[in-house]
Amino acid sequence: MTDHTPPTPESANPDTANPDTAGTTPSAVPEADAHSPAHNTQKPTGASRAMWLVRGAVSSALLAGLILLLRPDATAGDAGSRAVFSLGFLVLAGSIGGQLASMVGLPRLTGYLAMGVLAGPSGLGLLGTGEVQSLQLVNGLALALIALQAGAELTVPMLKKSARTLWWASVGHATIIPLGMTALFFALSPWMSFTEGLGWPAILAVGGVWSAMAVSRAPADALAIMGEARSKGPLSTYTLGMVVVLDVVVLILFAFAIMLASVALTPGAHFSMHEIVHLMQEIGASVAAGTTFGLIIAFWFWAVGREKLLFVIVVGYGITAFCRYFHYDTLLVFVVAGFVVQNLTKEGHDLVHTVESVASGVMVVFFATAGASLDLNALAQTWPIALALAGGRGVLTYAANRFGHRMADDEAVLKKTSFSGLISQAGVTIGLATIAAEKLGPVGAGISSLVIAVIGINELVGPVLFKWGLNSAGEVGKADGPPAH
C-alpha cells in the first residue's frame, strides 16, 4: 500500500473572529493575526508594497549576513543542528516567498515552492538533500492535517449533489487518461533510454504504469489554493471530491499496472489476483481505521473540549505511525476520519477550525520542502519528453473532465475550468514512482526519474492554473470567514 509522502499542503483559514478560539490552545503556533501583512484582507497599495520590498530586502541581507557568519559552509554543525536550521530557514524563506508571490498575483503556494527550489539542492544549495529529508517528520504532520481537513470539508449533501458528476468524471479519468497516456508513452518510447531492448508488449505495460501515475493528483495543492482564495462553488466542490476519489482510483489502477508490468518484464512471473485482493483488503481496513479514529477525535472534542490543537497533532503523528506499521493508506485513513467527524458527529466545524489554526505554518514548511525536493537537474536533462508527457496529461485531463461533465450534463463553467484543479502532482505521485522503482528494476528507476521531471512541471504550473480556474469560475472569496492568508 502506498504510504503517501505529503502532497503539497496548504490551507489555513485562521479565523480570529471565531468564538471557538477560546477553546483551542494556541500552543506554539497561535493564529496568525488578521492585521499582519501576510493576512491582510485589503489589497496592498503600491507604496506599501514598495516599502515591504525594501524592508524585505534589508532583512534578507541581514539574515544572509548572519547565516554566512555563523554557518560558513553547508557541512558546519551536526546533523541535528543543520536540520533545525533548515526548518527555520524554510519557514522564513517560504513565508517571504508566499508574500512576494501574492504581491504579483500568484498563489502563495507558488512562492513557497519557488523558495524551496531556490534554497534546495537544485538551486543555491543552502540546504542539502539530507537536511530536506530530515524534515519528513513535519511533512508527516502536514499530510495528516491536509487529509483531515479534506475529509472534513466533504459533506454528504455535497457528495449526493455531485455524485453523478463524480462518477462519470472518475470513469473518464480511469479510461481516457490511461489509454491516452499509454499511447503517448509508447509513441515517445524511442527517446526513452530505459525502454531500450524492450518489446512492444513490455513497453505498453510500462506505459500502463506511467498512465496510472498520471491519474494521481495533489490534494494538498487543491486545498491550499482553495483555502487561500476562500473559494466556494461548483468548481471547488468538484475538485475536492475528485482529488479524494482519484486517490482511491489510482491505487487500484496502479496495482493492476504494476502487476502487468512485472509479468511483462520479469521472466517467469505470472498474473495473480492475490495482490489485488490484498489491496482491496487494505483499502477496506483503511476505511475502517479512519472511521474509528474519526470517532475518537470527535469524542475528545465533545468530552474534553480542551487542547484540541495539541490533541490533533498527537493524533496526526500517532495515526501516521499506526498506518506505516500496518501498511494502511495514510491519506485515506485521515480523509475518512475527517469525513466521519464532519458527517457523523457535531464536531466538524471545530475540527476544521482547529486544523486551520496550525495549517498555515506547517504548510509553509511542507510546500517549501516540496520545492526543495524538486529535482530540476532531472528536468533539465529530460525536458523535451517531460514537457510532452506533462502536456499530454494536461490535454487528456481536460478531455476526461469534458467527458464526465457531458455525461452528467453539468453546467458550462465546470466544463471549461474543472481540469484546472487536477493538474498538480506531488507527494502521491512520488510515492508511486518510488514503488515502481522498487518493483521494476532499472526500468522503474528510469520511470521514477522521468516522473520527478514531470512533477516539477505540473507542480509549478498547476497552482497557477487552478487559481485562474477559480477566478474564471467566479468562486474566489465566496467562502465564509476571513482569508486564509
Add this chain to the structure above:
Amino acid sequence: MNAILVLLALLSLATLVARQRTAVVAAHIATTPAVLGMGFALGPRGLGFITSSTTDAFSPALGVGLTWLAFLAGLRVARPKFNKPYLTDMAATIGHSAIAMLMCGAAALGAMYVLADAGIALPGVSLTEHTVYAAALLLGGPVVASGFVAALEAMAISPDQKAYHRFLFLARHDDGLIAIVVVIAGLLWAPASWEGTPLAFQASAPFLVGLALAAVFILLAGSKTEGSGPDTITLIGLTTLAAGLGSIAHLPVVVVGYVFGAGVSALRRGPAVLGHGLSSSARPVNLVVLTLVGAELGFSVPAVLLGLLLAVVRVLAKSLLRRYLEPANCAAIPLGAVLGPSSVALPLTVSFVLSRGLDLHTSSLVTTMAVAISASELIAFVLWPRGEGVPTLPSEPAAEAAFETELRAEESP
C-alpha cells in the same frame, strides 16, 4: 520507533497538563521536580523507556524548546525608559539580584572548596583553574532568578497594588535578564571549547545575533500600532533559525532567544506581541523540555549536595532581601511567591552546557541547577500552601490578560 513513541508520549503529556496547573497544585506536587523526576525515571539511567539514542534524536528539538522559552521570557522585558519610576525600579531590581547572586555565588564557591577538601570534588570543576570561578558565577547567577509565573499568581492575593507592580517589575527582569549577563561573564572564565575564536566574540555574539533577529522580525512584520498582532509564522521561523544557527556556532541559544525577545519587546510599540496567546505556549513547551532534560540528568553526590545548599541559600537571600530591603512587600506578597523559581534558570544552564559541546548527563552544573531549582520550588510550595483559607489562584488566561493590561498601561503615555 522509540523516538516516535517518545514524541507521542511527550505531546500527550503536554496535551494533558497544558492547562492543568490547578490540578497539579491540588495534588500538592510542584511541577519542576515532578516532571524532572519523571523524565529521569523514564530515561536511560532510570527505567530506560527513553533510550540514549532517543535523547540524542531529540536534542535539536530540545534546543528549539529552550530558545522558544527564552524568547517568551525576553518578551516580558520592559522597553527602556529614562524616567524616574523606571530607573528606580531597575536599580532596585539590579541591587536585589546582585546581592542575592553574591550570596549564592559565594556559597557555591565556598561549598566547592569544602567538598574538594573532603575529597568529593564537583566533577569537571578544577580548583586550580578558573573553572571554579566560572562555576560559581554560572550557578549563583541563574539560581536566584525570580519566577515570573509566581509573580502573576501573587497578583490575585496582593492587596497592595504598588507593591505588586514593583514586585512584578522585578520578576519580569530578574527572570532571565540579570542571570544572562552573569552567565556571559562566567563564560569568559570558562575554558574555550570553540578553538580559535576569541572569548570576546563568544561573549558578544549571542547578544548581537539576538538583536539582529529582532531587527529582522521588526522589518518583516512592520511597525505595528497597539492592538495589532505578531506574524507568528515569522516568529517561529526566526526562533527555530536562532536555535539552529546558535547550535551550529556553539552559542548558548537561551541567550540568543532571550535577547531576541527583549529586542522585539524594546523595538515594538505596544505589547501586542505577547497579547496573542504566545504566553500559553510556554507551559506545554516547558513540560516537554523538562522531561527531556530529566531523561538526560546524571547523578553525583557533590552535585546534589551543592544543589540543596544553593536552594537553602536562595531562600535565605530572598527572605532577607524581602524583609529588609522591601519591607512594604513583606505583608503584601507572600514569601512563597517571592521564592517561585525562574523559568529561565535551568534552560540557561542547559543551553550553556550544550554550547560547550558537553553532555548533559555528565554535567555537574546541570545536575546542581536541577536539584537547586527543584528544591526551591518544593520549598516555595511548602511555604505557600494551596488549600482552604487561601484565595483561589487566577487561571492562566486571566493572569496573562492582567499582565497584558499591565503592559498596555506601561506603554500608554
